[in-house]
Amino acid sequence: MDLENIPQTLPRFSATFDPHTLAEIRRAAATGIYDIRGGGTKRKLPHFDDLLFLGASVSRYPLEGYREKCATDVWLGTRFAKKPIHLKTPVTIAGMSFGALSGAAKEALGRGATIAGTSTTTGDGGMTPEERGQSQTLIYQYLPSRYGMNPDDLRRADAIEVVVGQGAKPGGGGMLLGQKISDRVAMMRNLPKGIDQRSACRHPDWTGPDDLEIKIEELREITDWEKPIYVKVGATRPYYDVALAVKSGADVVVLDGMQGGTAATQDVFIEHVGIPILAAIRPAVKALQDLGMHRKVQLIVSGGIRSGADVAKALALGADAVAIGTAALVALGDNDPAYEEEYRKLGSTAGAYDDWQEGRDPAGITTQDPELAARLDPVQAGRRLANYLSVLTLEAQTIARACGKSHLHNLEPEDLVALTLEASAMAGVPLAGTNWIPGQTF
Amino acid sequence: MPVVDLAETTKRDLNAQLHALPADTNATHWTVENSEGQHALAVGLDVPITVEINGHAGYYCAGMNKQATVVVDGNVGVGVAENMLSGKVHVKGDASQSAGATAHGGLLVIDGDASARCGISMKGVDIVVKGSIGAMSAFMAQSGNLVVLGDAGDALGDSIYEARLYVRGTVKSLGADCIEKELRDEHKADLRRLLDAAGLDETVSVADFRRYGSARGLYNFHVDNSSAY
Numbered sequence: 001m002d003l004e005n006i007p008q009t010l011p012r013f014s015a016t017f018d019p020h021t022l023a024e025i026r027r028a029a030a031t032g033i034y035d036i037r038g039g040g041t042k043r044k045l046p047h048f049d050d051l052l053f054l055g056a057s058v059s060r061y062p063l064e065g066y067r068e069k070c071a072t073d074v075w076l077g078t079r080f081a082k083k084p085i086h087l088k089t090p091v092t093i094a095g096m097s098f099g100a101l102s103g104a105a106k107e108a109l110g111r112g113a114t115i116a117g118t119s120t121t122t123g124d125g126g127m128t129p130e131e132r133g134q135s136q137t138l139i140y141q142y143l144p145s146r147y148g149m150n151p152d153d154l155r156r157a158d159a160i161e162v163v164v165g166q167g168a169k170p171g172g173g174g175m176l177l178g179q180k181i182s183d184r185v186a187m188m189r190n191l192p193k194g195i196d197q198r199s200a201c202r203h204p205d206w207t208g209p210d211d212l213e214i215k216i217e218e219l220r221e222i223t224d225w226e227k228p229i230y231v232k233v234g235a236t237r238p239y240y241d242v243a244l245a246v247k248s249g250a251d252v253v254v255l256d257g258m259q260g261g262t263a264a265t266q267d268v269f270i271e272h273v274g275i276p277i278l279a280a281i282r283p284a285v286k287a288l289q290d291l292g293m294h295r296k297v298q299l300i301v302s303g304g305i306r307s308g309a310d311v312a313k314a315l316a317l318g319a320d321a322v323a324i325g326t327a328a329l330v331a332l333g334d335n336d337p338a339y340e341e342e343y344r345k346l347g348s349t350a351g352a353y354d355d356w357q358e359g360r361d362p363a364g365i366t367t368q369d370p371e372l373a374a375r376l377d378p379v380q381a382g383r384r385l386a387n388y389l390s391v392l393t394l395e396a397q398t399i400a401r402a403c404g405k406s407h408l409h410n411l412e413p414e415d416l417v418a419l420t421l422e423a424s425a426m427a428g429v430p431l432a433g434t435n436w437i438p439g440q441t442f
Numbered sequence: 443m444p445v446v447d448l449a450e451t452t453k454r455d456l457n458a459q460l461h462a463l464p465a466d467t468n469a470t471h472w473t474v475e476n477s478e479g480q481h482a483l484a485v486g487l488d489v490p491i492t493v494e495i496n497g498h499a500g501y502y503c504a505g506m507n508k509q510a511t512v513v514v515d516g517n518v519g520v521g522v523a524e525n526m527l528s529g530k531v532h533v534k535g536d537a538s539q540s541a542g543a544t545a546h547g548g549l550l551v552i553d554g555d556a557s558a559r560c561g562i563s564m565k566g567v568d569i570v571v572k573g574s575i576g577a578m579s580a581f582m583a584q585s586g587n588l589v590v591l592g593d594a595g596d597a598l599g600d601s602i603y604e605a606r607l608y609v610r611g612t613v614k615s616l617g618a619d620c621i622e623k624e625l626r627d628e629h630k631a632d633l634r635r636l637l638d639a640a641g642l643d644e645t646v647s648v649a650d651f652r653r654y655g656s657a658r659g660l661y662n663f664h665v666d667n668s669s670a671y
C-alpha cells in the first residue's frame with residue numbers, strides 16, 4: 001500500500017447542521033436575540049413549479065393565440081357591495097405599508113397598477129395622498145393597529161380589507177423598528193419619532209367570527225354599503241378560516257401563503273408558521289363550494305406568485321384573482337444587481353438582501369431615508385411594474401388559450417397534473433401520467 | 443326635530459339619513475327610539491348634530507364619529523365610539539369592552555362602569571369614566587387622556603406609550619412599562635378641564651387622583667427586557 005497517496009476523506013458538511021445553521025447558532029450565541037428580517041420564506045417548498053398544464057390535443061381543442069379572445073377581467077365584491085370592483089387583470093398588488101416602503105415606492109405601485117388596470121392596497125400606517133392620487137383602484141387595509149385609520153379614507157377607498165393575518169406571520173403582529181420612523185411616519189401613526197412601533201396581532205375591538213360579522217356590518221354602515229369588504233387571512237387552516245370569513249359577511253377572501261413577504265419579523269416565524277399557498281387553495285375553494293359561494297365570494301390568493309404560469313395555476317385551482325408583493329417590489333427595482341457593491345457593504349448580495357427593517361435599502365424602496373428614497377423614480381418604476389403585470393397577464397392568457405379557455409376563469413383543476421406526490425396531494429390534481437391523487441379514492 | 447323609530451325604520455336608513463345631512467343642516471337634534479341594543483347605530487357621522495338614543499345600543503355605537511354629539515340613555519356594547527376622530531359621545535349607563543378603542547380625538551364620557559380594555563390603543567381621545575374600568579384598560583395607549591373616578595382592573599396601561607391615565611380609586615395592578623407619575627400642576631389643570639367637560643363640578647377634586655403613564659423602558663426592543671413581555 002502506498003501510504004503517502006491514500007485518498008483523503010473530503011470535509012463534509014452536515015445536512016442538518018449546514019453552514020447557514022451553524023452561522024445562525026454562532027450569531028444567536030453572540031447576540032442573545034433572534035434574527036429579524038423582511039421578505040417571505042426562503043426554504044424550498046411544494047409550489048406551483050410542481051404543477052403542469054395539460055394543453056389541448058385530440059380530446060380538447062385550443063384557441064388561436066393571436067386571434068381568439070381570452071378574457072382576463074375580474075369582478076370583486078359582487079356579494080353585498082353597491083360598488084363592486086372591476087379589474088382588467090386578475091393580478092392585484094398586495095398590501096404594503098407606507099413606513100415599510102417609501103412614499104415614492106407606494107406611488108410607483110399605484111402608477112403601475114393603474115396603467116395595468118388593477119388595484120393596489122394600503123398597509124399598516126394609513127393611506128398616503130401619493131398612493132390615493134396615483135391608484136385608480138385602491139384597497140384600504142383595516143388593521144389591528146388602526147394607525148391613521150379614519151372614516152374619510154374609508155370612504156375614499158374603493159374597497160376595505162380587514163386584515164386578520166398574513167402568510168409570512170399568521171398569528172403575529174408587526175414591528176416597524178425605530179430607525180424607519182421618520183417625522184412623517186411618526187405623525188401618521190401618532191407615536192414619538194424613533195421608537196419601535198408595534199402593530200398588534202389582534203384587533204382591539206373584536207375577537208372571533210361572531211364579532212367580525214358585527215365589525216363588517218359597522219364598516220358597511222359607515223360607508224353606506226358601497227364598498228366591497230375583503231377579509232385577509234394567513235394560510236393555516238384555510239377551510240375553516242375561509243368558511244368563517246364567508247359566514248362573517250366578507251365579499252372577498254384574501255388568502256396569503258407562507259411565501260408572502262413581510263416588512264419585518266422574526267426569521268423563525270417566517271420559516272416555520274403557516275403553510276404554502278399550494279396547499280391552501282383547494283381547501284379554501286372547497287369551503288366556498290360547500291357553502292355555495294364559489295365565484296360569489298371571490299378568492300384572491302397570494303404568496304410566491306412570480307409568473308403568468310403561477311397566475312394561471314392559482315386560477316385553475318379555483319382562485320378568482322391573485323396578489324403580488326415581493327415580485328412587484330422586484331419589478332420596481334428591489335435587489336437590483338446594479339447596487340451590488342452597496343449590498344455587499346451591508347453584508348448581503350443582490351437577490352438575497354432582506355434586512356428591510358433597517359431602512360438602508362440601496363434600491364431606495366424599503367426605506368424612509370430621503371437620499372436613498374430619491375433613487376427610485378416613481379414614474380419609471382411604475383412603468384416597469386406595469387410592464388411586468390402585462391407580461392403576467394399575457395403569459396396566463398397563453399396558457400389558457402392552449403387549454404382551450406376563452407377566459408382565465410375557465411381554467412380548472414382538470415387542466416393540471418402534478419410532478420410530485422406532495423404537490424399532487426396538496427393541489428388535489430393527479431400525479432402526471434396517472435389518475436392517482438394521494439389521499440383520494442375513486 | 444327628527445325622531446326616528448327603529449321599530450319602523452331600519453338602522454341602515456337611519457345611518458344613511460345622518461350621512462346625507464349637509465354641514466349646515468337645520469336638523470341638528472335627532473332622537474332615536476326603540477334602539478333595542480342594535481349594533482352600529484349612528485356610526486360614521488360627520489356633521490355637528492346631536493343624536494339622542496333612548497335605549498340601549500349594541501356594538502360600535504357612534505363608531506368613527508366626527509363632529510357629532512351622540513348621547514345614549516342606556517348601556518352600550520363593545521367598542522362604543524371606537525376610532526372616534528372628534529365630537530362627543532356620552533353614555534348614561536355602562537359600557538362593554540373596548541370603549542373608545544383606537545379613538546383619535548373627541549370626548550367619550552361614560553356615567554357608569556366600563557368593562558375590559560377601555561381606551562385600548564387610544565390615539566388622542568379623552569375618556570372620562572365616572573365608575574370603574576376593567577382589566578387591560580389603556581393597553582398600548584398611544585396618546586390622549588383616560589380619567590377614571592372609580593377603580594381600575596388588572597394590568598392598567600400595559601405597554602403604554604404617551605397616553606395619560608388618571609385614576610381616583612384603586613388600581614389592581616399596573617401593566618408592563620406603566621408606572622405612577624407625579625401629578626404636577628399642569629396635569630391638575632388638564633384634569634380639571636376634562637372633569638369640567640364631563641360635567642363634573644368642584645366636588646370632584648383633582649387632588650384625589652393619581653397619574654399613571656409610560657416608563658418608556660420598552661420603547662425600543664432590547665433583549666434584556668424580554669422577560670417584561
